[in-house]
Amino acid sequence: MTRTETTHYFGAGPALLPTSVIKQAAEDLIEYQGSGLGLGEISHRSAPAVAVVDNTKSNIKQLLNVPETHEVFFLQSGGTGEFAAVAYNMLAAFAKKTGKKGKADYIVTGTWSQKAAEEAKRLGVDVNIVVNGKKSSPTGKYDRIPEPETWNAFGSAEDTAYVYYCDNETVNGVEFPYVPKVPEGVELVADMSSNVLSREVDVSKFGVIFAGVQKNIGIAGVAVVIIKKLLLEKPSDEELTALNIPLAPIVFDFPTLVKNNSLYNTLPIFNLHVVYLTTKLLLDNGGLEVQEAVSNKKAEKLYATLDSVPEGVFNLLVEKNSRSRMNIVFTVIGGGKEKEFLDGAKAKGMTGLSGHRSVGGIRISNYNAVSEESIDYVCSWIKEFAS
Amino acid sequence: MTRTETTHYFGAGPALLPTSVIKQAAEDLIEYQGSGLGLGEISHRSAPAVAVVDNTKSNIKQLLNVPETHEVFFLQSGGTGEFAAVAYNMLAAFAKKTGKKGKADYIVTGTWSQKAAEEAKRLGVDVNIVVNGKKSSPTGKYDRIPEPETWNAFGSAEDTAYVYYCDNETVNGVEFPYVPKVPEGVELVADMSSNVLSREVDVSKFGVIFAGVQKNIGIAGVAVVIIKKLLLEKPSDEELTALNIPLAPIVFDFPTLVKNNSLYNTLPIFNLHVVYLTTKLLLDNGGLEVQEAVSNKKAEKLYATLDSVPEGVFNLLVEKNSRSRMNIVFTVIGGGKEKEFLDGAKAKGMTGLSGHRSVGGIRISNYNAVSEESIDYVCSWIKEFAS
Known part of the structure; x- marks a missing residue:
């Protein structure tokens, strides 16, 4: 079990994790705290397992200064599951508050927020696309966060259950440099799957923050949710059904999960x-x-480094003020040049640089575990390739 | 990383796994196939990841002689998630075949089939409880599989989307010694979470078999589904909605998952x-x-061993012909005696013997990874305690 050399891996997710973390996890998989049993083999309701839940929650609360008004919990899910979970739960919370089925406003700035909007709509949510980055762009691509002045109006606290956005679009390399301003009383929901815990966040501004963990903070299989406690009240199933609000499968029912300290199911x-x-x-x-x-x-x-390269070599796709700190995307100009870039990188031991299958090009992911040494290394290859 | 001694662990799940498996998994977590990266850190769509999907599928097909009529797939889920997933998908398949919303028959023989029936009902399924083991028993407990002659009639292929049962009830220690006989044309759904791959199964008899993997074959986080390919046809979302059939969140939509080789989402x-x-x-x-x-x-x-102990020491709860091979449950007669049994076992290095929190008592789980040596060891403690 040697993993001593630096791995120069820039994949977008599931992604590189710190070697010390992976090695400790591997030890704990074999035997946890001298019990003769690994951590994958004990009841999720046993004391050591509950301690993992409590301590992880505590760490996240500390890191993000989560206020008393909010709760942190975990579930067996990822981003795509949360697209549905958010819709069910936000509609239920809004119905509790207003007695009505609310609408939802979606800020669409890339592949993932688009998919989230589609899933909500499919499940019967009245979705209003406040803005679509692709349609707003002269390039016809998700390459910017359009200026808020150009967005359609948000709904009001009286009719809108939530406003949804994706803080960092992994496929398109577009990241919000600010938290969208929503009308007083309207809840904001953010997908932070690919930039969670890469920067400070004012949690008090959010109704819900969720993140599949497999990009920046873990291996696939778990999602973290931070939720305003007030949103954990819901009407009865009968009332929801009467309002034509779809019921969450119980494994996605936030109030049930929180009530059971994230351990309703395994x-x-x-x-x-x-x-x-x-x-x-x-x-x-x-x-x-x-x-x-x-x-x-x-x-x-x-x-x-990319900006310093003379024109005609790379095409940086994203507007400067919307550039993602996590996923740096560009294309290589000229037939066969992209393959040349990737092959040259691979020969130097750098992998995970291909763009998402839906858009192609190059994508350098800069998650927490990617070392400055790796970034320096790929920067020197970028310079070498360009010259 | 020593884990050389036999661990005498009898927990009901997540449960003991073979030491060789856990050690190999730990190595692969650190570095997989000499790539410098662990298996938790690579894209689920990369070639090595797809090979894990394909090879696991192939193994299961071989082990269970899965016929050409059936498909195997995996999803991020466990038993509780599948309670809902089965309801959504079986209703959709039945609607495709008949143009109608089908009913569902549930054979309830313990905690898990009861929960499955409740979840289906909650989601709007017209649930018919064909039999309830607790109500059928003079003890008022789930301690038997009532004789099929005493069950209510099943629905017909014209009105019933599926018959559901749980092959082994982990909490109650009740296991089916046979596959329930259902009317021609009605699909049978089985939860095999806690006895999957512990015996041969005639897959051709089933519409769906599912299993959360964390008891007999893995660590929590994945469910295995075996499905009749004919059940992967579904009407449009609009048609389903018109029939008042709830739509599955996309992560639980079986046709979508199969179409994407279990890799629609991460x-x-x-x-x-x-x-x-x-x-x-x-x-x-x-x-x-x-x-x-x-x-x-x-x-x-x-x-x-338990049967050989004179009366008055233990109370074996389950009828002989319904006894689970996986979860052997009993109580210890006399105040404080149960604690004495557990403490004595613990002093000898045996753990995981407490019954489920909902029923108490003793439960010895006999999953695939529990060695005959461990069984002999606990048997000798049972004899010693009794004498």
């Missing part, structure tokens, strides 16, 4: 433990202020 | 890999004929 404790280990490392390293500075520095190095 | 590949390793071990050891003989022998030893 939570994959081993997978959550990896999140525990990465969040502990983040805390040990000084928390999100430090991580944000590191993430920004690495992203700035990459963009500075 | 499957927890590392968790599936553990299933690959346990199924490979089963094949290497001679397949299910061998495993069934081993499982039966271990269970027979336990029951023979």
Whole structure:
């Protein structure tokens, strides 16, 4: 079990994790706390398993300064599952407050927010697309966060259950540099799957933040949800059905999950433990202020390098003020040149650089576990390739 | 990373796995096939990840002799999620065939089939309880599979989408010694979460078999589904809605998952890999004929030991012909005696013997990974305690 050399891997997810975390996780998979049993083999309701839940929750609360008004919980899910879960639960919470079936506003800035809007609509949510980054762009691509002045109006607290957006679009390399401003009383929902715990966040502004963990903080199998406690009230199933609001399968019912400390059904404790280990490392390293500075520095190095290359070599697709710090996307100009770039990188030991199958091109993912050394290494290859 | 001694662990799930499997999984978590990256850190769509899906599928097909009429797939789920998933998908398949919303017959023989029936009913399924083991029993407990002659009539192929049962009730220690006979044309659905791959099964008799993997073949986070291919046809979402059939969240939509080779969304590949390793071990050891003989022998030893103890010490709760080979449940007669039994076992290094929190008592789980040595060891403690 040697993994001593630096792995220069830039895949978009599931993605690289800190070697110290992976090694500790592997030890704990074999035997946890001297019990003769690994952490994947014990009851999710046993004391050591409950401690994993409690300690991971505590780490996330500390890292994000989660206020008393909000709760943190975990479930067996990922981003795509949460597209549905959010719709069910936000409609239920709104019905509790107003007695009505609410609408939902979606800010669509890339593949994932588009999919989230489609899933909500499919499940019967009255979806209003406040803005669509692709349609707003002269390129016809998701390459920007359109100026808020150009968006359609949000609904009001009287008719709108939530406003939804994706904080970082992994496929398109578009990230919000700010938190969207929504009308007073309307709840904001954010998908932070690919930039969670890469920067500080004012949690008080959100109704719900969710993240599949497999990009920045864990291996696939678990989602983290941070929710305003007020949104955990829901009408009876009969009332919801009468309002034509679809019921969540019980495994996606947020109030049930929170009431049971994330253990209504079998939570994959081993997978959550990896999140525990990465969040502990983040805390040990000084928390999100430090991580944000590191993430920004690495992203700035990459963009500075790409911007310094003479025109005609690369095509940087995303508008400067919408550039993702997590997923840096570009194309290589000229037939066969992209393959040349990827092959050359591979020969130097750099992998995971292909763009998403739906868009192609190059994508350099700059998650927390990608070292500055790896970023420097790919930057030197970018310069070498360009010259 | 030493785990050399035999661990005498009898927990009901998540449960003990073979040490060789866990050690291999831990190595692969750190670095997979010399790539410098662990198996939790690569894209679920990369070639090595797809190979995990394909090879695990192939192993299960071999082990269960899955006929050409059926497909095997995986999803991020467990038993409780499947309670809902089965309801959505079986109703959709029936609507495709008949243009109608079907009813569902539930055979309730314990905690899990009861929960499955409740979840289906909650989601709007017209649930007919064909039999309830608790109500049929003079003890008022789930302690038997009532004789089929006493069951209410099943629905017909014209009005009933499926008949549902739980092959082994983990909490109550009740297992079917046969496959329930259902009317021609009615699909049978089985929850085999806690006895999957412990014996041979005639898959052709089933519409759907599902299993959360965390008891017999893996760590929590994945469910295995075996489905008749004919059940993968469904009407449009509009037609389903018009029939008042709830739509599955896309992550639980069987046709979508199968169409995408279990990779529509991010499957927890590392968790599936553990299933690959346990199924490979089963094949290497001679397949299910061998495993069934081993499982039966271990269970027979336990029951023979318990039956040999003079009356007044233990209370074996389950009728002889319904006894589970997987979860052997009993109570210890006399105040404080149960604690004495558990404490004595613990002092000898045996753990995981407490009954489910809802029923108490003692439960010895006899999953595939529990060695005959462990069974002999607990049998000798049972004898010592009784004498």
